[in-house]
Amino acid sequence: MIETKNLSLTLGDKLILKEMCFHLKRGEFVGILGPNGSGKTSLLRVLSGIYPNYSGSATLYLIPTKNLKPKGLAQMIAVVPQEEHFPFSYSALEVVLMGRTPYVGFAGFDSAEDCEIARLAMQQTDCWSFATRPVDTLSGGEKQRLLIARALAQKTPFILLDEPSTHLDLAHQQSTFTLLKRLAYEQNMGVACITHEINLAHQYCDRIYLIKEGHLLGGDTPKSVLTVEKIKSVFGISSQMVTTCDGKAYHVFL
Amino acid sequence: MMRKTTTLTTKRFGFIMGILFAASLVTLVLVTFFGRPALSMNEILFSESSWAREIFYYVRLPRVLLGFLVGAALSVTGVNFQSLLRNPLADPYILGVSGGAALGGVVGLALGLSFQLMLGVSFIFALLSLVGIYWIAQVGGRLSSSSLLLTGLMFNAFAFALVLLINALVEIGQSQQIIYLLMGSLEATSWNTVLWLFAIVFLGVIVTTLLSKNLNVMSLGEEAALRLGVNDQKLRKIFFVVSSLMVGASVAVAGLIGFVGLFVPHVLRLIFGPDHRLLIPASALGGGIFLVVCDFIARSVVTSGEVYLQLPVGVITALTGGPFFIFLLRKQRASIL
Structure with a gap:
């Protein structure tokens, strides 16, 4: 499991993360919510080894993540960034095959197994239909699904996603959250997802963390974390809970 | 352009490289025997101690081989820079790395x-220029495309000014050599220079090819590379040193030859796609072919009366590469700058 204890991070002279205690087990789907600039992405960057100069501890099965080589870490934790800039027109399939980088041999060619894994990952995220298209012709939503496919091709036990649903239409938002839940339940992966979709997080996630100005709060079930009072204190907006006739609770923002 | 297959299997790699190897051999033979002055194969192979044989062994063959090596070095370096600096317009000449190397050569x-x-001084000047440009162009931790090109422009102007300053101070014989260095030319070479260049370029191309799989993810940025398990900082140093070695050696021997590193990789990307595992070795052979053909044109096309003029090869590459650069800039301005 991934675990941080009293994790603090300073960038420049600004304290970004303050004494965070976070954990993610295999088989669970965790949502991370918070306003812009609260430190969500920084937390993901520490967990994926990009910011090594933190204090406190960040461990993967009790091994400090800074002690792991990039290759080893990339075989354990896959990260879906908010967006990525492609300077050359790689095809969609080529981008997903880059997810196999931590595994390729010395020569570095794509094996039949790599291609099969890439194909399955692209089918899971509804990308296979545009596999041969150059990545610079894809829409924002298609690119986001492609980045998820690439992370799946890494075949890791943990996957961390940074706002994977911002550019997605409603149907793909739902199918993405359904996929993430299935990854946790059927493939026993540990899934953590930064999102602004409070209602989707409430319905799909097992646990919810809230981040406010570098402080990590919550970590419990959606029902106990996403209360009207906490949403008001973290996001500064008023909301109400509405229950539909099938018994599901929704947040309505006023 | 839609490519049919986009996965790089051993079979596809072998097939394409096989064709390029064959094309390289054919080109080398053609430009060696059909350039001006014309050399007949009969004279070279079968007649004893003819002038044709002398020209073949001591002028033509070293010149053609040198052209191939320099073309390979500049193209592979172009691909390296484009990927590492995440900028399709990067090229050793445009970025001022060649200019730095030329300054080193002139100092030498x-x-x-x-x-x-x-060679050593050229290499060190090339490396210093590259590191300097990379460092200056990083504004607030990220590499900005326009500041990269502007820094290269400045570096070129600066290096050029220093070269002219040195040129004014040295005696006339050295001045002649300096002018040749600035024009870019594959003339006046000995077997010794060819062998040295072969050793450096061969090493550079092999190292780059073996590490080429990493260039794909490194072209997405340092963070993306790290997320996909590639130690960007360590590899970047290796690529910088190897590229500087190749540029330094090429410039010290053949002077400033521009746009090869821009033209060849882009044409090959259009044909084979941007996968660096194929693009790097293909650029080595494609760059070699391109430069020997340019040199063939340079020594065989322009006549003054009955005499064939020996143009510097840099003239031909700039005449083709210059307009091509503008075309690329125009096509990609929206997304790049």
């Missing part, structure tokens, strides 16, 4: 250093 000439020492 002015000091009367031996050929090997001059």
